[in-house]
Amino acid sequence: MTVSDTVPDHPVIVDAPRPGSVRVAVATKDGISVNLHFGHVRAFEVYEVDADGVRHLGQRSIEPYCKEDDDRATRMKGVLQVIGDCQGVLVARIGPVPKEMLAAAGLDAPDDYAFQAVEEAVTAFAAQWRSRGSAPAVAAESDGPGSPLRLLHAMLRVSDLERSLDFYTRLLGMQVIEQRDHKRNQFTQVYLGYGPGEADIGLELVFNWTREEPYQQGDAFGHLAIAVSGITALCDRLAAEGVQMPRPPRRQRHGERIVAFIVDPDGYQIELVQQAVPMTESP
CATH class of the missing domain: 3.30.420.130 (Dinitrogenase iron-molybdenum cofactor biosynthesis domain)
Structure with a gap:
């Protein structure tokens, strides 16, 4: 429905x-x-x-x-x-x-x-x-600045809810904002984000109670991206926890950002991005 x-x-x-x-x-x-x-x-x-x-x-x-x-x-x-x-x-x-x-x-x-x-x-x-001119909370059309439309969150299906919650809360610092169990359809939804309110939700995890086989990401999914500070210390801590890190922190070519890639327990890649002070040439 x-x-x-x-x-x-x-x-x-x-x-x-x-x-x-x-x-x-x-x-x-x-x-x-x-x-x-x-x-x-x-x-x-x-x-x-x-x-x-x-x-x-x-x-x-x-x-x-x-x-x-x-x-x-x-x-x-x-x-x-x-x-x-x-x-x-x-x-x-x-x-x-x-x-x-x-x-x-x-x-x-x-x-x-x-x-x-x-x-x-x-x-x-x-x-x-x-x-606001009696505009509804979600508009069907928008074609300019100040759009009432915005991206709310991404959803990932996970095979072990407790393991994924530990990863996203303890290791990546998110908060559980809402959790709902659906008994008839046998699944759980958990909304997480960096803040306590609904407007802070950035990620939804869905756990299907009866599924036993792991999920396959396929070749269409790319990655999530999270802005961080202290990326080197964070990646050192994640590595000590055994988190896979296909790309350790390194500065991008033009020097504006430091980027690392990690992998969550279900194989989803996450880009960690830290704004960096641009490098300048020596006089």
């Missing part, structure tokens, strides 16, 4: 929005602050912001997105039937998969307003929405 399959044909609109207004669904357990994870919401509080201020439209019940049966695409379709007339969903936290599904339906789902007062957060979101 694709992301677009989760978008319903017609959202349920309780009443027609006022001209120029912005509608926002809020994940809150007390009506005071934005304090619920998207996946745990059983009912959204919906607000409308216009020139007259903030108006509470009421509560809209949904089936929680996160449940044991893993049929989340179907439940997302139900969520969009209920809040599809909104421009935004304010949450304390949300995973990258539901965020992408909401974006495909034209709804922003930022967690920037986590634990802020509801009316303050709703007002700030509406102002931000208007300031």
Whole structure:
């Protein structure tokens, strides 16, 4: 099932929005602050912001997105039937998969307003929405500077999840930002990056529980690239850990960078890149 399959044909609109207004669904357990994870919401509080201020439209019940049966695409379709007339969903936290599904339906789902007062957060979101010309979080087309499109992450399939997590966290310093186990389809997703937030995600590891044979990279895959500092000391430490290093650190021809190549536990090559002070000729 694709992301677009989760978008319903017609959202349920309780009443027609006022001209120029912005509608926002809020994940809150007390009506005071934005304090619920998207996946745990059983009912959204919906607000409308216009020139007259903030108006509470009421509560809209949904089936929680996160449940044991893993049929989340179907439940997302139900969520969009209920809040599809909104421009935004304010949450304390949300995973990258539901965020992408909401974006495909034209709804922003930022967690920037986590634990802020509801009316303050709703007002700030509406102002931000208007300031960017009501552009959706993910635009279908863009042809110039300031594009809302950006590369989010690369995905690698791994044969031993714990071994790969040790490699990318302990040896390369990444953080685990989110991990999700899919019981029905028997696989695990782990999102990693150099920072604690969703915007810091750069790598997704996927581990299929029932696969026994190793993966083959083929001749199409090239490499990942990571910016580093102290590349010589880092490579010495990696070599001491037994990490394969087909290319030790060396300065590129024009002197702008020092580059090394290492290999992860599944054979994926990683380029380590350190900016270097350009070499100058002796007088």
